[in-house]
Amino acid sequence: MSAPNVLSTTQNSLATEFAANYSATVDQSDATATHTPASKQKYLLLSAHDFRSPRKAGMHFVASELAKLGTTRFFSLRYSFLSRYKHDPRLSLDDQANKIVFYQGVECYLWKTLIHPIRIRPFESLMYHLYGYGFNSVLRDWIRDSDVIILESGVAPIFFDLIKKLNPKAKVLYRASDALDTIDAATYISKTFDRIAKDIDTIVLPSKALAEKIPSTHNLAFVPQGIDHSVNEKANPSPYGEGIHAVSVGSMLFDPDFFVLASRRFPHIHFHIIGSCQPRHHEYGDNVTVYGEMPFDKTLPYIKHATLGIAPYSSVNLPAYLRDTSLKLTQYEFFGLPAICPHFIAADYPTRFGYDIGNEESIALAISRALNPQAPLPKRTVLDWSQVTERMLAPKKFSDTEVFA
Known part of the structure; x- marks a missing residue:
């Protein structure tokens, strides 16, 4: 045979x-x-x-x-x-x-x-x-x-x-x-x-x-990533007290060292880590709060009312498309938060502030720039999920679905 x-x-x-x-x-x-x-x-x-x-x-x-x-x-x-x-x-x-x-x-x-x-x-x-x-x-x-x-x-x-x-x-x-x-x-x-x-x-x-x-x-x-526009009304009240609050949501390639360095350098900023799937690092400062897995709706007030959004990826070996597809970065942009992320992910997005992974001075510069931007952050229109779904089902009806335009 x-x-x-x-x-x-x-x-x-x-x-x-x-x-x-x-x-x-x-x-x-x-x-x-x-x-x-x-x-x-x-x-x-x-x-x-x-x-x-x-x-x-x-x-x-x-x-x-x-x-x-x-x-x-x-x-x-x-x-x-x-x-x-x-x-x-x-x-x-x-x-x-x-x-x-x-x-x-x-x-x-x-x-x-x-x-x-x-x-x-x-x-x-x-x-x-x-x-x-x-x-x-x-x-x-x-x-x-x-x-x-x-x-x-x-x-x-x-x-x-x-x-x-x-x-x-x-x-x-x-x-x-x-x-x-x-x-x-x-x-x-x-x-x-x-x-x-x-x-x-x-x-x-x-x-x-x-x-x-x-x-x-x-x-x-x-068809780019979308967001439910009604979350703006659902994301209340603020879970924070007075002061500056920075939030990180999600576990993808999570880098705990970012918060070790940032919490030491910025003791007046309260860092909130949600759903990292990692235990609290022993070198985190007292200004770091770690939360477990949280339902999506529960994370929204933490994002909307934060001062900074953080995407602490631990590797530079990331696909270029992640710049556009990251749901947390889309959420940060929708709520108008300046985003702190590695240079490769920050790319040329005017609302993102890049740093070198593991470099305390670079991280400090990114956070300082985000807190004091040289110009008002531009507002980009983010599709809602009904618009995303419409484009998926009938892309030829929309001029913005062309890939090679």
Whole structure:
């Protein structure tokens, strides 16, 4: 028997076993959802996020907007018994796994399997190949019943072939929240995306810098990061007392040394660290307060009423697109906060003040400049999520979605 036939036989055998295991985990006992009229579009989002998670990403807000337009379903991928060892933020939803739950206008499903594909050779590609069969009755039913299917960068692209098999008329969008090499996606995912990119209806880029990573040009649309404009009214009252307050939100490449240096240099500034996923550093000054993971809405007053916003990335080896896609930097800009961040991320944004990582004098200069800017900070218009969603669904209706204009 030839090698390809051996692999094919192995795949078919394992596929049968995986199907039995995966199907055994499905529980639809809570499948009670309110549906919108049949005349409206039906939307399906495939993502490694979960719509119910307290930490929000762009796909959460897009899903909320889609729910206003028609039946919207959010299917959460790549979650298993292995996830407990990865500190997966969806662990708090474990008791709701493999159930359809209607939450804030969206049908949600967290697909928990016995194992999920992981980066382990020589079985990595085989695991992703089998996972891409989508051995889950809810996933298959939702694919068949959808008019528009949105894939988020990560594992979701491997389901493209299944989508085309079950529902070839569905419109497929891909939202490039990150470049696949930046998030160290498996080779199988990258190769799959390279193969299918030209056949996707629209590839949505939140930064034009992502275009160089996409092996297609005819179907690209630039749709920047958005924000819910109503947060301005929701972000009250101020949680602070008198004085100067600087806030940092999020855990991506968090650099605790920034606050060791800054708190020592600026004892009159109160630094607030929210959701860094790191314990309090023993060298932090008394003017540093560390908070745990906080629901998105709870962070808003801390941002709106701060004097400075901080994005303390710990590495210079960051993709250029992060300048445009960082949700916290978008929030800082919306609320009019000067942002302190490494030079590479500050780039030519007039509202950002850059520093050299680990350099106390450079950090001190950035903070001083932000507190006393030479000119009033310009106000940039940030799209709201309804405008983002409109551009994703019909980019050709808008002149500002051109990537190569």
